[in-house]
Amino acid sequence: MNILGIHGGVTTGQHDAAAALIVDGSLVCSIEEERLIRVKTPYATLPIRSIRTCLKEGNLTINDIDLIITPGETYKDIIPRTKEWIIHHFGYSPKIESMHHQTAHIASSFFQSNFDDAMCLTYDGVGDGASGAIAKASKKKGIEIIETFPITRSLGLFYSTMTSFLGFKPNEDEYKVMGLAPYGKPNIDLSFFCKASAEGNTVDPSYWNQRKPKVTVYEPIYSSKMVEKIGKPRLGNTGLNDHYKNVAASTQHILEQCVVSNVKRLYSLTKNQNLCLAGGVALNCSANGVISKLPFIKHLFIQPASSDRGLALGCALFGAFKENEKIKPINHVFYGPKIDNKEIERSIKLTG
Missing domain, CATH: 3.30.420.40 (ATPase, nucleotide binding domain)
Structure with missing residues (x-):
């Protein structure tokens, strides 16, 4: 099952947008939007580039995602609003569920801890x-x-x-x-x-x-x-x-x-x-x-990303547990996009 956890600023007070992708219980990618837009702790920012990066790392399209989970369950319109911007940017929206912000924090820590x-x-x-x-x-x-x-x-x-x-x-x-x-x-x-x-x-x-x-x-x-x-x-x-x-x-x-x-x-x-x-x-x-x-x-x-930067991961892990996926151990924190030597070489040439 392909589960995408997201967190983004649908209000001006929200910060640290991010996305995380779990495929069949294994974490494939987890990345913060700030790493891609080069703005530290961005406010009122949606995880658009983060989602694209997760999909690319998983060799998937948005149509391959079975479930999207986001914090914000106390916002009455969080699901239709999220569906609206997902369709706007990706052309299609999978099923969307919401969960509580604090439960997402806890999920991001416990399911990563390997404690029974x-x-x-x-x-x-x-x-x-x-x-x-x-x-x-x-x-x-x-x-x-x-x-x-x-x-x-x-x-x-x-x-x-x-x-x-x-x-x-x-x-x-x-x-x-x-x-x-x-x-x-x-x-x-x-x-x-x-x-x-x-x-x-x-x-x-x-x-x-x-x-x-x-x-x-x-x-x-x-x-x-x-x-x-x-x-x-x-x-x-x-x-x-x-x-x-x-x-x-x-x-x-x-x-x-x-x-x-x-x-x-x-x-x-x-x-x-x-x-x-x-x-x-x-x-x-x-x-x-x-x-x-x-x-x-x-x-x-x-949790290494204890702040709101880790909410997307918590949502993905919570979704995986909820869907009876066997969560594989998360043994490091290097789940950002892979960059090959050719891409590094192109960047060096581009900057002179």
Whole structure:
């Protein structure tokens, strides 16, 4: 069976379009649109070139695809809208199904982990109205969602807000905050904004910018209340003094407390020592290091493309399981298009 997982920006807030092709349970191709259009983290972009690349790698046409799966099940028109643009660009649309954004994240991690069973945690900014989810999963029964997180638990939006406050670009430069954190001291109390709790964590959304329509990544993500609490934000073209280093350290400190709280709660519910992580927050390798040292974690798998870049793969893997395909092991991350020496030679000649 030929299953195509896709993710694309049918709204201006969606980013990281991609496509992934699974044929008879084997991953043939998985690629992000940004690799083909040369724009990092593109917003409001459909995976048109990604789909063409997957079809080419599989030696298939769109008519050979049995099923397309996309996130966005909470969008009432996601299936007819997707069918419409697929027909517009490819002349034909196979059957289309939708699934939940957070379930796609979990599928992208668990079905790639090679674990027989695991507890699963995904956390990001927001997708399909949720900011994360916890689940238990097995190769026999699939994914069972235990709970989805409301936006008032969004660790992704917490970290992105602080990224914006520090003068960096949210949804892209969070790694800079993580990298800056060791140079400061976690001596700024950010618990007014985000803190660990019995249910995992809580976030006060009044500290991020709530203007409508939703602000872009080039506008301040933080609200005026944040400035009142911890002072002026850093201008992006200025240096980094001790205060901003301490803000970064305190942001990372709070995040680590919250992710540990969520993992501990998940373990109390499942008692499973295998953990699969996904979602944009799972790209925070410093927090992942803290998780890996928890005494009850025996095996840890982190989706290499944990952010929305991995949603298309999660959709394809979920579809393969749903259709009773035997999913073959995914042992590396090199599933982009093959380039032969003649093509390289042509490119060299073209550029002189």
